[in-house]
Amino acid sequence: MVLAPNTPPQTMQAARFYAPGDVRVEPVALPAPQAGELVIKIDAALTCGTDVKCYRRGHPVLLANTPNSCSSPFGHEGCGTVVAIGNGVTNFSVGDLVVAANSAPCGDCFFCDKNQPNLCNNIAFLNGTYAEYLTIPANIVSKNTHTLPPGFAPTKGAFTEPLAVALRGVMEMNIQPGDTVALLGIGPIGLLMARVATELGAQVTAYGRNPLKRQLASTFAHCQHVVHWTEDLTPEVMKAATPQGYGFDMVIEAVGLPHIWQLATQLVRKGGKVNLFGGCPGGSTVELDTRRLHYDEITLLSLFHHTPAYIAMAVDWLTTHKLDPSPLITDTRPLTDVVPALEAVMAGEAIKVALIPEQ
Numbered sequence: 375m376v377l378a379p380n381t382p383p384q385t386m387q388a389a390r391f392y393a394p395g396d397v398r399v400e401p402v403a404l405p406a407p408q409a410g411e412l413v414i415k416i417d418a419a420l421t422c423g424t425d426v427k428c429y430r431r432g433h434p435v436l437l438a439n440t441p442n443s444c445s446s447p448f449g450h451e452g453c454g455t456v457v458a459i460g461n462g463v464t465n466f467s468v469g470d471l472v473v474a475a476n477s478a479p480c481g482d483c484f485f486c487d488k489n490q491p492n493l494c495n496n497i498a499f500l501n502g503t504y505a506e507y508l509t510i511p512a513n514i515v516s517k518n519t520h521t522l523p524p525g526f527a528p529t530k531g532a533f534t535e536p537l538a539v540a541l542r543g544v545m546e547m548n549i550q551p552g553d554t555v556a557l558l559g560i561g562p563i564g565l566l567m568a569r570v571a572t573e574l575g576a577q578v579t580a581y582g583r584n585p586l587k588r589q590l591a592s593t594f595a596h597c598q599h600v601v602h603w604t605e606d607l608t609p610e611v612m613k614a615a616t617p618q619g620y621g622f623d624m625v626i627e628a629v630g631l632p633h634i635w636q637l638a639t640q641l642v643r644k645g646g647k648v649n650l651f652g653g654c655p656g657g658s659t660v661e662l663d664t665r666r667l668h669y670d671e672i673t674l675l676s677l678f679h680h681t682p683a684y685i686a687m688a689v690d691w692l693t694t695h696k697l698d699p700s701p702l703i704t705d706t707r708p709l710t711d712v713v714p715a716l717e718a719v720m721a722g723e724a725i726k727v728a729l730i731p732e733q
């Protein structure tokens with residue numbers, strides 16, 4: 375094992391998720407890295423809508439291995455500097471600025487063999503970026519960790535995971551230049567998806583309630599139209615803005631509510647595509663008009679998570695400055711403020727909060 379001159383301590387401050395509504399920043403052990411692992415000092419972590427959902431109601435996949443009686447590491451978007459290296463790791467050095475995805479496929483299961491690594495049977499989600507240090511497991515070190523250029527802003531590097539999700543969510547729709555796209559929901563991922571879609575030449579109409587987010591839909595995501603969403607907006611009114619009123623070529627649902635999934639299928643034109651992207655509460659169901667789906671040839675997609683190829687693409691978009699996500703960070707706070715940060719996001723007062731451990 376190789377240690378940095380500023381050898382990591384044996385304990386650190388870290389946020390722990392105990393139960394919905396119960397997250398505590400407390401001292402926890404920081405073991406030395408095992409073979410194949412890296413320990414990084416977190417330079418910046420970001421709040422994410424998924425963490426807000428976890429904080430509110432737990433998460434069926436991300437924190438699945440957390441029995442109520444104990445706690446789990448928390449936070450999955452972050453960027454940091456390598457401070458200790460386990461045996462056998464040759465492609466990273468102490469002092470490297472790195473970003474690690476929050477999972478890596480095993481490369482060996484039925485779904486990996488089908489080239490669907492985001493659905494890998496052995497996927498293990500890495501949490502723990504809301505902390506002073508993070509141990510990156512060997513599988514993620516070898517398959518889904520990238521070195522960033524020296525001096526690159528860690529707050530930008532920390533966008534790798536959400537940008538990879540947004541890139542995959544949009545690229546797999548095969549959007550063509552000039553396509554009209556309706557975006558329902560303008561949280562951080564929705565805004566990133568809108569920006570990716572406009573980079574691909576789409577004309578995006580974004581619907582949302584929050585004025586701060588609507589402003590970013592224009593200034594950051596370059597949406598052509600930004601509409602103040604209200605429940606009394608009917609599909610007919612929404613479609614009236616599209617060429618000849620036929621509906622949108624593509625619709626992205628980025629809210630995660632069953633009735634908005636249904637609405638998404640009503641806004642698309644004949645032959646169009648709908649991406650049911652927002653994860654709904656567990657156990658919820660939707661009713662869909664079979665006639666609409668069949669005779670209008672609606673394609674439904676429901677894209678989840680990222681793959682190593684999209685993580686690499688996100689790193690490329692960020693480091694070549696094709697996309698600067700910084701405007702989505704509306705607040706910077708110390709790590710100890712993780713709960714107020716999540717609550718500010720929940721209240722719609724912040725888009726993403728950068729959490730910076732005290733130096």
Ligand SMILES: [Zn+2]
Binds near residue numbers: 422423424450451536
């Ligand atoms: Zn995230």
Ligand SMILES: [Zn+2]
Binds near residue numbers: 479480482486496497
């Ligand atoms: Zn696998």
